[in-house]
Amino acid sequence: MNLQISHVMDILDKTLISQYRDVLGHEAFMQNVELYREQAVKYFQKLEQAIELQSYSLWQENCHILKSASGNTGLKEVYQLASDLEYSQADFDELSERLMELIVKNDQALKALEQWLE
Numbered sequence: 001m002n003l004q005i006s007h008v009m010d011i012l013d014k015t016l017i018s019q020y021r022d023v024l025g026h027e028a029f030m031q032n033v034e035l036y037r038e039q040a041v042k043y044f045q046k047l048e049q050a051i052e053l054q055s056y057s058l059w060q061e062n063c064h065i066l067k068s069a070s071g072n073t074g075l076k077e078v079y080q081l082a083s084d085l086e087y088s089q090a091d092f093d094e095l096s097e098r099l100m101e102l103i104v105k106n107d108q109a110l111k112a113l114e115q116w117l118e
Contacts, residue, residue: 017074
């Protein structure tokens with residue numbers, strides 16, 4: 001197994017994705033992925049707002065939503081990072097840096113998902 005394939009396995013929950021795709025059908029699953037992509041932008045905006053307002057409760061609420069949505073989409077690495085950050089009490093400068101990391105991982109996971117589904 002090469003490193004790229006191994007890394008995709010770390011990013012995605014291929015078993016969950018396969019099960020959802022089998023149950024929903026490919027087209028419906030892809031519609032769910034597109035809905036996730038659109039909603040994730042809103043969750044990231046809310047997380048940015050939580051940083052601006054220095055609101056841990058808003059941070060936790062939106063990390064929780066992102067965690068659930070990414071987990072249900074099979075984006076294992078995004079799910080794990082959102083889970084790790086959900087109850088973080090780090091200062092907001094650090095949370096801002098971690099949010100950028102979360103956004104990058106989300107983009108990578110969506111690209112990996114698209115490539116794997118091709």
